[in-house]
Amino acid sequence: xxxxxxxxxxxxxxxxxxxxxxxxxxxxxxxxxxGEVLGVVGESGAGKSVTGAAVIGLxxxxxxxxxxxxxxxxxxxxxLPPEELRRIRGKRIGVIFQDPLTSLNPLYRIGDQLTETxxxxxxxSPSAARQRAIDLLAExxxxxxxxxxxxxxxxxxxxxxxxxxxxxxxCAEPELIIADEPTTALDVSxxxxxxxxxxxxxxxxxxxxxxxxxxMGVIAETCDRVAVMYSGRIAEIGPxxxxxxxxxxxxxxxxxxxxxxxxxxxxxxxxxxxxxxRLSAIPPGCAFHPRCDYAFGRCRIxxxxxxxxxxxxxxxxxxxxxxxxxxx
Amino acid sequence: xxAFTLRRVLQAIGVMIVVGALSFTMFRFAxxxxxxxxxxxxxxxxxxxxxxxxxxxxxxLVQFGRYFINxxxxxxxxxxxxxxxxxxxxxxxxxxxxxxxxCATVLAMTLGILxxxxxxxxxxxxxxxxxxxxxxxxxxxxxxxxxxxxIYLFAVVLGWLPSYGRGDTVRLGWWTTGLLTTSGLKxxxxxxxxxxxxxxxxxxxxxxxxxxxxxxxxxxxxxxxRGLTTRAIHFGHALKNTLVPVITVAGLQFGxxxxxxxxxxxxxxxxxxGLLFVQAVQNVDIPIMAAYLLVVSLIFVTINLIVxxxxxxxxxxxxxxxxxxx
Numbered sequence: 001x002x003x004x005x006x007x008x009x010x011x012x013x014x015x016x017x018x019x020x021x022x023x024x025x026x027x028x029x030x031x032x033x034x035g036e037v038l039g040v041v042g043e044s045g046a047g048k049s050v051t052g053a054a055v056i057g058l059x060x061x062x063x064x065x066x067x068x069x070x071x072x073x074x075x076x077x078x079x080l081p082p083e084e085l086r087r088i089r090g091k092r093i094g095v096i097f098q099d100p101l102t103s104l105n106p107l108y109r110i111g112d113q114l115t116e117t118x119x120x121x122x123x124x125s126p127s128a129a130r131q132r133a134i135d136l137l138a139e140x141x142x143x144x145x146x147x148x149x150x151x152x153x154x155x156x157x158x159x160x161x162x163x164x165x166x167x168x169x170x171c172a173e174p175e176l177i178i179a180d181e182p183t184t185a186l187d188v189s190x191x192x193x194x195x196x197x198x199x200x201x202x203x204x205x206x207x208x209x210x211x212x213x214x215x216m217g218v219i220a221e222t223c224d225r226v227a228v229m230y231s232g233r234i235a236e237i238g239p240x241x242x243x244x245x246x247x248x249x250x251x252x253x254x255x256x257x258x259x260x261x262x263x264x265x266x267x268x269x270x271x272x273x274x275x276x277x278r279l280s281a282i283p284p285g286c287a288f289h290p291r292c293d294y295a296f297g298r299c300r301i302x303x304x305x306x307x308x309x310x311x312x313x314x315x316x317x318x319x320x321x322x323x324x325x326x327x328x
Numbered sequence: 329x330x331a332f333t334l335r336r337v338l339q340a341i342g343v344m345i346v347v348g349a350l351s352f353t354m355f356r357f358a359x360x361x362x363x364x365x366x367x368x369x370x371x372x373x374x375x376x377x378x379x380x381x382x383x384x385x386x387x388x389l390v391q392f393g394r395y396f397i398n399x400x401x402x403x404x405x406x407x408x409x410x411x412x413x414x415x416x417x418x419x420x421x422x423x424x425x426x427x428x429x430x431c432a433t434v435l436a437m438t439l440g441i442l443x444x445x446x447x448x449x450x451x452x453x454x455x456x457x458x459x460x461x462x463x464x465x466x467x468x469x470x471x472x473x474x475x476x477x478x479i480y481l482f483a484v485v486l487g488w489l490p491s492y493g494r495g496d497t498v499r500l501g502w503w504t505t506g507l508l509t510t511s512g513l514k515x516x517x518x519x520x521x522x523x524x525x526x527x528x529x530x531x532x533x534x535x536x537x538x539x540x541x542x543x544x545x546x547x548x549x550x551x552x553x554r555g556l557t558t559r560a561i562h563f564g565h566a567l568k569n570t571l572v573p574v575i576t577v578a579g580l581q582f583g584x585x586x587x588x589x590x591x592x593x594x595x596x597x598x599x600x601x602g603l604l605f606v607q608a609v610q611n612v613d614i615p616i617m618a619a620y621l622l623v624v625s626l627i628f629v630t631i632n633l634i635v636x637x638x639x640x641x642x643x644x645x646x647x648x649x650x651x652x653x654x
Contacts, residue, residue, distance in 0.1 A: 058552055090555025097553070102546035105565050106645060116564075117554045152644045168554055 003074040004031040005175050005208035006055065011068035013047075013054050013232075015279070022279040024050045024063065026232045029306070032176065037202055037209040039223035039240065041216060041255070043276050046229040048212045052178045054078070055210070056093050057085040073175060091121040094169030094207075096198075098181040100161035104153035110137075110164050111149035114171060121172040136167040140197060159190035163197065170201060177202065180212045195222050216259050220244050228252045231276055231287035238312030248314040250292045286317065294318055336636050340629045344622075351621040352395050382408075395618075404619035409611045414619045418601060422623075423503045424494055425593070425600030429585045431516055432524030436585075437578055440528045441567075444535025449562060451540070460536070466529035471588060475522040475595035482518060490515050492597035523592045527581045534577055538570035545569075572643050579635035583628040 013025035025047045032038045040048045053059045055070055057078070070078040077088060089095070097103045105113060114133035118124060124132065130149070137145035140163040153161055162182065169177055179198055183191035199222050202209045211223060219226050219240060227237040228249065236249040247253045257270030274291040277283060283290055289299040296317070304315045362375050362384070379385050383394065398405065404414035443463075447456040483491035495511030497504040506512025542548060543566055551561045590602035597603065601620060608616035 056553060058549070086552075086555050086557070088555070089553055095550070095553035097546060097550055099546060103550040105547040105551065105569070107568050107643060108565070116556065116560065120554070120556055120560070154645050165550070168550075 002034065004033050005036075005073055006032040006210065007071040007074075008051070008055070009069050009071075011051065011054060011070065012066040013050055013059060013063060014066040016062045016064075017280075019280060023066075023282075024232050024279060025054065027068070028229075028232070028234055029068075030227055030234065030237060032208040032210055034175075034208055035202060035206045036225065037199065037211055037223045039219035039226040040210060040212045040229060041214060041219050041226060042229035043214065045276060045279075047232040048214075048229055049180050051229075052095075052180050052210060052212050055176075055178060056089050056095055057082070058089070087121075090117055090169075090174075091172040092175050094172075094174035094177045096162075096165055096169045096177065096179040096182045099185045100158055100165050101185065103165050104161060106153055109150050109152055110156075114149070114164075114168060117168055118171050132171070133167075136171055137164070139201075140164070140167045140170075141193075142167075158186055159193065162186060162190075162194050166194075166197060166201070170205070170207070173205060174207060176208045176210065178210045178212070181214070182211070183213070183215070183218060191218070198222070216244070216255065228255065231282055232279070233287065233315060234306065234313075235288065235316070236312060236314045237306075238310075238314075242311050248309055248312055248319060249288075249316050250294050250318070251288050252314075286315075332640070333637060336633055340633050343629050344626060347625040348396060348399060348622060349392075351618045352392050382406075399619075399622060404622070405615040407608075407613055407616050409608070409613045409616075414615045417604060417616065418619055418623060419502060420504075421599060421601045421604045423505060424598060425586060425589055425602060427506060428516065428519055428523060428592070428598060428600060429582065429589055431520040432585055433527065433578065433582050435520055436524040436527035436531055436581075440531025441535050441574065443528075444532040445539060445562070445567065447532065448536045448539035448543070451536075459532070463529040463532050466525050467533075469525075471522055471526065471591050472595050474525055475518070475592060478518045478522060479595070489518055494599055519592050519596045519598055522595070523585060523589060526588070527578070527585060530581065531574060531578060535570055535574055538573055539566060542566045542569045568642070572639060575638055575642065576635055579631050579638070582631050583624075586624060586627055 008031070009029050011025055011028045012023065015022045015024055028047070028051060030038065040051065042048050050059065050063070054065055057080075059065065065078055068078070069076055072088065072092060077085065080088070104110065108116075111130065111133055114136065115126065115129040118129040118132055119126070122129070122132075134145045134149055137149060142148055142160060142163055148156075153164070156164065166182075169179075177198070182198065183194050186194060195218055198209060198211070201207060211218070213219060223240045225238060226240045226243050228235045228243065228247075228251065230251050236243060236247065236252045243252060244256060247256045251272070254270065254272035258272070272291055277287060277290075283300075285298075285300045285302055286292070286295070286304050289295040292299065298317050302317070304317045304320065306313045306315045307319055309319050362379055376385075383391065386394075395405075402415050404418070406412065407414050407417055410417060443459055447459050450456045479491045482489045490511070493515060494506045495513075495515035496509040497506045497512055498508045506516060548561060548566060551565050556565075586602075589598075589600060590606060592598065593600045593602035594606050601623065604616060605620040607613075608620070
């Protein structure tokens with residue numbers, strides 16, 4: 001098997017606060033292969049975006065990576081000095097943020113922002129960088145790129161701006177793209193176009209994509225594999241079809257039950273009672289047990305570790321119990 | 329863009345007309361100039377004679393009309409006290425004031441922006457905290473006190489710098505400059521610091537606050553995610569975005585620098601327009617006071633105009649907005 005593009009092992013991210021240390025990410029492990037799209041899904045505050053920020057080394061203080069390791073194409077990057085990490089950002093890892101309206105500097109022409117990024121990472125002359133910028137704009141589907149390159153961000157619509165942001169993210173042919181809720185701020189009709197674009201770029205260039213979202217529809221449509229996060233841990237990870245159709249973890253089951261169907265056969269959408277615990281009040285044992293219908297004694301005491309179950313990996317004692325039953 | 333500029337110019341002219349009317353009316357109530365001009369024992373016939381020769385016995389409206397037409401031609405009448413055209417007196421004094429104000433503003437902008445950026449980027453360092461604290465003192469201390477303290481230290485105790493005046497000046501056409509002689513430059517140091525200190529601390533605090541604000545924005549985060557160098561992010565992306573408010577404040581402050589110059593010029597006996605004005609107030613020299621008011625408002629209005637136009641150069645969004653409205 002070839003080296004995965006991104007490999008995260010037992011990542012822990014902590015925030016020092018006045019009331020003590022809060023653990024935002026607690027032992028997260030996953031891999032993304034070349035050309036693969038990994039969806040990361042979960043409620044707000046589950047740690048999806050922080051995981052993305054940790055990979056590119058942009059966790060704002062007082063947050064810090066407290067443990068684990070992050071490898072990019074086999075080379076460890078989480079312990080690199082800031083300057084070397086900066087050279088990786090934008091060159092080997094492209095990033096797309098949620099809100100295209102605020103991601104671009106309003107005072108610079110988009111061409112200047114593109115050529116600036118290109119020339120930071122690639123040894124190109126100004127005119128060659130400009131040509132590359134025009135090609136990139138054309139590739140992400142901006143009409144008349146040789147004219148639009150001299151426009152300011154406010155002269156573009158939201159969807160077009162997100163295309164510019166994507167062009168910025170791929171301008172040095174990165175191995176990995178981290179897209180942090182790239183469609184959340186866009187109109188539904190534009191969302192589909194942007195998702196199709198990210199998917200196409202990933203396929204054409206063999207780029208690995210980490211797609212952070214809370215939209216299960218986007219996950220089902222785009223991703224090869226999906227990781228369901230809850231309270232800073234991965235509850236379940238596996239091929240997207242298996243996880244969507246046959247979720248194992250009670251929380252993943254709850255999430256899938258909350259997707260509306262067009263058939264409209266369910267009178268009410270299923271909902272998960274309660275809310276995700278705050279970082280300062282994560283219960284002992286499994287973080288999900290207060291909201292879980294299947295919780296039993298062990299869930300309140302012992303934290304479940306990820307276990308292989310078919311194609312999926314799930315962190316839940318239910319499946320541990322099953323396997324011990326079978327073994328016995 | 330042209331329509332935008334034209335509209336601003338028309339507004340500026342409107343403001344000047346109002347200021348002219350105000351200054352004319354106000355100084356009707358500043359006391360009788362005749363009693364200042366003639367000696368105590370002048371007969372009432374002599375007083376009437378002078379009153380007539382100055383046109384002070386005409387109906388108010390006629391005086392106002394005459395004042396206005398003359399003012400538009402930069403003819404502000406004769407000084408009661410100096411018996412010379414006010415325009416000539418002001419013109420003689422203007423270079424001194426403008427040189428002082430420009431020097432103070434350049435000093436304030438340069439140091440203010442540098443220190444503001446420094447304190448924003450190293451906001452937890454000892455020096456940044458110290459600078460922020462000292463800047464509070466700069467904002468709170470009155471100008472004249474700083475001037476007097478500087479004079480005491482550098483002129484009286486150390487004897488390094490002259491305590492008053494402009495030093496030697498060189499004539500360039502109608503402009504006299506102190507920038508070309510050593511004594512002129514030495515004389516400029518303390519008044520510039522005194523006059524510029526307040527603006528400097530103001531700009532420094534403004535740049536610091538704006539910079540901290542901008543550094544939190546998404547596009548700075550995205551610029552970091554794009555792997556740009558810290559230098560490009562701080563001094564390109566972040567600083568440019570703080571400049572719009574800084575230009576506004578610095579521009580408007582240039583006006584108040586000239587207004588504040590009255591105090592600084594008095595402390596340092598700087599032969600500028602402010603000193604002339606203070607002397608005119610003591611002598612009830614109405615033409616000088618009225619003309620000074622007009623000239624200072626003209627400078628204010630012009631600066632506002634320039635600042636408005638500069639905005640559109642820095643921020644393309646305003647440019648587009650103005651174009652769309654017209």
